[in-house]
Amino acid sequence: MKRASIVSIGNELLNGETVNSNAAYLGQELLTIGIPVASSYAVADEVDAVVRALDLACYDANVIIATGGLGPTDDDLTRQAMAKFLGVELELHDDLLEKIQSFFKRLNRQMPERNKTQAYIPAGATALPNIGTAPGIRAELKGKLLFALPGVPMEMKRMFEESLLPDLRRFVGGQAVVVRKLKCFGAGESTIAELLGNAMERGRNPLVNCTVTSGIITLHIIAAAENETQAQAMADRQGKSLRSTLGELVYGTGDESLEQVVGEALGRQAKTLAVAESCTGGYLAKLLTDIPGASRYFTHGWITYSNEAKTAELGVPADLIEKHGAVSEQVAESMARCARRKAGTDFAIGITGIAGPGGATEQKPAGLVYISVDSDQGCEIERSLFSYDRRFVRLRSAQTALNMLRLKLNN
């Protein structure tokens, strides 16, 4: 079986400035093509440290992926380390230099002299195209594959998907591993684990893993078999069984986000949406418009952070705010109703709450949030009390709003 080792390069990983999310991403992705990661090393921006780590990595694995240290500054030494490890010199590639120059030309800037260093590649290695200025590097050594990718996550991921994945798929051949993901929202990890019972036991095939990121629970179904068709059938069967247990807690598959699923449902049903936000301050609209093409269904947003703005811009009656307070079921309802009327959309969402840490009272603690969804079916309002901190309250409020709309669109 092929195994991988990851070498993450950069002082920022050692001094804790940056959490090594690249290694986590690569670990997940490599597993999906049947190459488990055997070890992962993080080392400083020093040639000898990188060379030593590459040596160790070769001991553990036959696929070695280094990330970081391909930038243009003096502390970016991965190119040199790679050359030293391979026992070759760095060579200037004119075509790479041209590409880097044209990258700056597009931005109407002169290429800084130091970026020239990014056009050097170890002799015998090949360059991998990048959306940024730093090309990646691919080399072979004694039947092992070595890659150097940029440390910028966006560039690293793109290069992994476009250049490494096809390459590595050819390299592994043999066993087929199929990974499917189910995305869930609306219950905690332990509730979901309890619902699933022994489906999550270790050592099963398909294996079911559970990870939580920002309140979204992802169930990974990993099925291994002799061939792709078999593995797919196993994964599908397992997926169906999990779905029937979890019901509406499952909102999507793969890497789908709540905002994507909601956006697709709105688009499919040719419905439109407006939002009126107070405590989330634009977070819900931001999530909605993260999705390309959101203008098809999202038209208007109001961030009525002050009471005055709620009244002047949305038309929430001042005496309603006076009587019940800005954080109340009544004001949440009025925000959604007013927003839908003003925008002329099919749906409107209103959010008002106390994100904290300030602004809490005895009756209205930090984390208290009212979320309303108005449509021609009437206005639905949910009261939530989120714990943790401001960041959590705001994120969970926006997610809960999306989830309420999702369930409405399902029915």
Add this chain to the structure above:
Amino acid sequence: MKRASIVSIGNELLNGETVNSNAAYLGQELLTIGIPVASSYAVADEVDAVVRALDLACYDANVIIATGGLGPTDDDLTRQAMAKFLGVELELHDDLLEKIQSFFKRLNRQMPERNKTQAYIPAGATALPNIGTAPGIRAELKGKLLFALPGVPMEMKRMFEESLLPDLRRFVGGQAVVVRKLKCFGAGESTIAELLGNAMERGRNPLVNCTVTSGIITLHIIAAAENETQAQAMADRQGKSLRSTLGELVYGTGDESLEQVVGEALGRQAKTLAVAESCTGGYLAKLLTDIPGASRYFTHGWITYSNEAKTAELGVPADLIEKHGAVSEQVAESMARCARRKAGTDFAIGITGIAGPGGATEQKPAGLVYISVDSDQGCEIERSLFSYDRRFVRLRSAQTALNMLRLKLNN
């Protein structure tokens, strides 16, 4: 100089299920007491893999901290690996067993038989108290300090603070290390490196490191001296020199964000702000309201995603949009001016652009963004052409708007 190495143990770190935030925490904390981390290894739950990693760690460092693998299940093998590495046997400690039993008693539960394994410690090593059931381990070997801590972040942090910090402070003695950060925005990494010249050379003291996260450049100044006062003076001198070179590119210190610095300036000057966003769809307002207490200065936001919304909600003349297009200097200016008038604030920001990937034309490519800041001094408009993808265009647009306002508030 003392150096540390971190050995993170657990399959979940290799398959990407868990991001290694423990290593980041330890890296930060160790640096503050003058023990930089030289290397960081993540390995599987296998005795030999852990022993190999401990070997390597000893090569790099004189403080070795292992985390994880101290649980009660069969795949928790750090105790065994530690004993094998030290060349000793595991010994049952009755006092530890009693503590674990009483832990369960407090929860009104019988201690599961398998938890007994947590009362074993390598001969000659000492146990470190834990709030959970797994005691930590401390050993010495040839003048080096070895620790094994639990993998649960809360338990690990508590044990680090209570047991390791005092121990390590004694171990390092003498040397003081002071770390300062300068946060910069408005130029790329290579431009900043060029401006700084030899200040970023390796091996200097103070050392200046540069890291980039989401377009924000952080310069770390790391000064080492015989005592704290000296180290502080060195760091301060270096900081002053960098500031005078970089001028307005430096927006803050420590962990300050752009939105925090802008919010503080608005609060200090008792000024208010409204925003009118199109392509950023609420992202700018979201960043502003990430800051607790933003309601002091932020009152109104409009997300006028459709042309109709720009006209109906803000009052941008329909014929202006017709004539110049929604993505134009004229519409950006009108958005800010209308928002400021409607909200009655001191400042207003307008953003209109093409986040992509759709919506581009020959004249107006994806990434073209106009940002305007209106105040009683008039309206300033900047045209930008951001590359990369939708996420980048939106983030950089919001950051650029914050930066424009910051510079205005400075003058």
